[in-house]
Amino acid sequence: MLSTAGRHIISGEHGLFRDQVRKFLAKEALPHLDRWEADGIVDRSFWLACGGAGLLCPSVPEALGGPGLDFSFNAIVAEELAYIGCNAGITLQSDIVCGYIEAFGSEAMQQAWLPSMLSGETITAIAMTEPGTGSDLKAMGTTVRREGDDYVISGAKTYITNGQNADIVIVVAATASEQGRKGLSLILVEATRPGFARGRNLDKIGQHAADTSELFFDEVRVPVSNRLGEEGKGFPCLMAQLPQERLSIAISAQASAQRAFDEALAFTKGRRTFGQPVFDFQNSRFVLAGLASRLQVGWAHLDWAIARHVAGELTAAEASAAKLFHTELLWECCDKALQLHGGAGYMNEYPIARLWRDARVTRIYGGTSEIMLEIIGRSL
Known part of the structure; x- marks a missing residue:
């Protein structure tokens, strides 16, 4: 617990x-x-x-x-x-x-x-990433043209969480592709619209229970009233909401990191080798002590970030720093916890194996660690 x-x-x-x-x-x-x-x-x-x-x-x-x-x-x-x-x-x-x-x-x-x-x-999804475009939103290839009171959407998206289950999808697309990020718009697409199709449920390293899909838009027609915000103002809308997205990822990462630590602590205290619990070896205690220290700092920082966000004060750079710190901490905790399990850590019957697999993508989705560093760096 x-x-x-x-x-x-x-x-x-x-x-x-x-x-x-x-x-x-x-x-x-x-x-x-x-x-x-x-x-x-x-x-x-x-x-x-x-x-x-x-x-x-x-x-x-x-x-x-x-x-x-x-x-x-x-x-x-x-x-x-x-x-x-x-x-x-x-x-x-x-x-x-x-x-x-x-x-x-x-x-x-x-x-x-x-x-x-x-x-x-x-059930909902948001479709940003494309087969040829990740963090570079200005290179968006999914396009929208206006025909009277309708938008017609064409393109493809990939790595979309909830992609198989989603009933509606917020699509990030270019209403004026020549303007780059200044020409992006957000448009809600119902999964029942003609021309909308789901691709395969993607085979991932981890997070297998999360349906992650390709989505295709073949001349999908939706009313202009399905647009969120102003036409061509999609990028500012994304920037306004990304801090909460990144804080949400940080929150999940911190809790997963704590679970990895808890699994390692319980395992090392229960597993004996050379006549004593693995925990009694100085190396095991030192590794766990180091992780416990970083988790203590992590929880304090996370609560600070949540409080700032609730007060409407969390900045984009602070949210990026939270996403960076907590996902990197998650990976450190999972990797060291698996190592403390020894060969058992590589067995899928132990929770640490799944935690380790699931952790890897958190340093990628919602903005890679490298992008987080760029955002933080620009704020200095």
């Missing part, structure tokens, strides 16, 4: 909510993790159960049909999902897509989609 002792950001209300989340996940997620991993996708029934338990999009205002909680409650859901190793795309919906619709969607769009996102009836 993830310990929250000494975390000053946690109030009594947070504790009650966390207990609710833990009990729910113990019943609705833990028994199914291995099957979801094998199937390469999470059951839609789990999304509906999450909606019924109030775990989806907790920060949606009451005026829009939500519970009206602040982002610290999103963080609790992210931490608990990450600690048990559940890769369902819940945080993508709650922490990322929901924010775009809240901030830039029309009232009609909000009323059409937020209630079903809250209930789990609608």
Whole structure:
């Protein structure tokens, strides 16, 4: 169980909510993790159960049909999902897509989609990455042309989380490709639109339970009213929402790092070699002591970042630093924890093997560590 002792950001209300989340996940997620991993996708029934338990999009205002909680409650859901190793795309919906619709969607769009996102009836995705384009958004190849009151979208996206399950997708596309990033727009596409197609569920190194897909747009026609924000202002919209996305990744990374440490600590205390527990060797204790120190700093920093974000003060550079620090810490914890397991760490029956596999991509998605360094560097 993830310990929250000494975390000053946690109030009594947070504790009650966390207990609710833990009990729910113990019943609705833990028994199914291995099957979801094998199937390469999470059951839609789990999304509906999450909606019924109030775990989806907790920060949606009451005026829009939500519970009206602040982002610290999103963080609790992210931490608990990450600690048990559940890769369902819940945080993508709650922490990322929901924010775009809240901030830039029309009232009609909000009323059409937020209630079903809250209930789990609608699953969402956001499509930025393309087969030939990663972090360089200005090189976007998916294009949009306007025909009267409609947009016609053509192109392809890849590595899209929730791609197989998604009912709606926010597509980042060029309405004026000659203007680079100044010509990008955000357009909501329903999966039922003619010309929209899903490719294969991609075969990944880790995070197997998360459906990650190619998406194709062959002259997909949607009404202009499906646009989020102003035409050609998609890039500023992305920049406004990316800090929360990167903080969300940092939160999940920190909780996963703690789980890796906890697995290593338990294993080294229970495993004997040369007549004594592995933990009793100085090297084992020193490795674990070093990780414990960095995790202590990590939790303090994470709570600082969450508090700043809730107050509306977290900057893009600070969010990038959080994403950088916590995902790199996750990889360090997973790799050293696996090493402390010895040969057992390479066996899939031990949780550390899955944690190690799942950790690797966190230094890539949401902006690579190198991009995070560039953003931080530009702010200096």
